[in-house]
Amino acid sequence: xxxxxxxxxxxxxxxxxxxxxxxxxxxxxxxxxxxxxxxxxxxxxxxxxxxxxxxxxxxxxxxxxxxxxxxxxxxxxxxxxxxxxxxxxxxxxxxxxxxxxxxxxxxxxxxx
Amino acid sequence: xxxxxxxxxxxxxxxxxxxxxxxxxxxxxxxxxxxxxxxxxxxxxxxxxxxxxxxxxxxxxxxxxxxxxxxxxxxxxxxxxxxxxxxxxxxxxxxxxxxxxxxxxxxxxxxxx
Numbered sequence: 070x071x072x073x074x075x076x077x078x079x080x081x082x083x084x085x086x087x088x089x090x091x092x093x094x095x096x097x098x099x100x101x102x103x104x105x106x107x108x109x110x111x112x113x114x115x116x117x118x119x120x121x122x123x124x125x126x127x128x129x130x131x132x133x134x135x136x137x138x139x140x141x142x143x144x145x146x147x148x149x150x151x152x153x154x155x156x157x158x159x160x161x162x163x164x165x166x167x168x169x170x171x172x173x174x175x176x177x178x179x180x181x
Numbered sequence: 182x183x184x185x186x187x188x189x190x191x192x193x194x195x196x197x198x199x200x201x202x203x204x205x206x207x208x209x210x211x212x213x214x215x216x217x218x219x220x221x222x223x224x225x226x227x228x229x230x231x232x233x234x235x236x237x238x239x240x241x242x243x244x245x246x247x248x249x250x251x252x253x254x255x256x257x258x259x260x261x262x263x264x265x266x267x268x269x270x271x272x273x274x275x276x277x278x279x280x281x282x283x284x285x286x287x288x289x290x291x292x293x294x
Contacts, residue, residue, distance in 0.1 A: 112285030113285045167280075
């Protein structure tokens, strides 16, 4: 059973515009949420995270929003750059462990 | 600082065989996790080791096993291989904190014929 879901498998966006990736989860025990980025032939790379006690976390061009009541989080990339073209995975974990449940990923293509 | 190193990068096995994959974590990292990535199921958690002890285990059959050595290096073993075991096996390390912020290797691509 997929506990973390990412719809819209692919997204194309113009350079300089905003990329918005969405993620839904079903397990209310999750309390830590992360986004990973993956380039071809490489392992995933940690991008940004948010604890369940927050509703927003920002790191440079990347912002993650968490809506606990809706069990929904989103990643905003502003402005999008060609180097952001990659697969983005949403992940979640429960308190005190590194057992991550991953979504199936979103392919983002940033068009120069 | 060297990253997470996984060997071998690619391997081909036949059904019924067994395979051992190796992972060397980032120096100083004591937690090693393993994930299986397939097109159909995505990334799925196999197990996590910390200080030579299995700390978490995913929902995989007993054919999948692992261990961690005193130098934090880890191995995973899959016995009696099935076609469905064809996947990218990813190892990830962390200092040991349980925040989910993991450093992944490039993976070992296993093909079962």
